Amino acid sequence: MAKVVALYKRPADAAAFDSYYYSKHIPIAKRIPGLRRVEASVGAVNTPAGPSPYHVVGILSFDSAAALQAALDSPEGQAAVSDLAKFAHGGVDLLIFDTKEF
Numbered sequence: 001m002a003k004v005v006a007l008y009k010r011p012a013d014a015a016a017f018d019s020y021y022y023s024k025h026i027p028i029a030k031r032i033p034g035l036r037r038v039e040a041s042v043g044a045v046n047t048p049a050g051p052s053p054y055h056v057v058g059i060l061s062f063d064s065a066a067a068l069q070a071a072l073d074s075p076e077g078q079a080a081v082s083d084l085a086k087f088a089h090g091g092v093d094l095l096i097f098d099t100k101e102f
Contacts, residue, residue, distance in 0.1 A: 001036070002068040002098045006058040009090040014055060020087040021056060029060065029080045034071045037061040055090065065098040072096075 011017040021040075030038055041057040062068040071077045084092055 001101075002062045002065045003096070004058075004060040004062075004068065004072075005095040005097075006056075006060075007054050007093040007095070008056040008058070008088055009053055009092065010055045011088075011090040017055065017087055017090075021058075025080070025083055025087060026058075028076075028083050029058075031076045032060070032071045032080055033074050033076060034062050034067040035060060036063060068096065068098075 008017070008021075026038060026040065029035070037060070039059040039061075045052045045054040045057055062071055072081070
């Protein structure tokens, strides 16, 4: 599996972020071809030492790195990436990687 992990930093208006993220952005992301699974954190995002700088963690799963790249290159993938500017005003770190189960 290959993954995209989106680490959304704390927004100035958490309620507005949550409303847009769950009602608009996730439905846009779910249209990405080849997407196998969408997950999002609920509640606080913490570290072992306590609170983190992140408000929400989103995880998108794909069959392979090639499928992930094709998905990001698709019009639907580009729409999801472009949509970030509409609500992720606190910033977002995107991590893209392949995984192996052990």
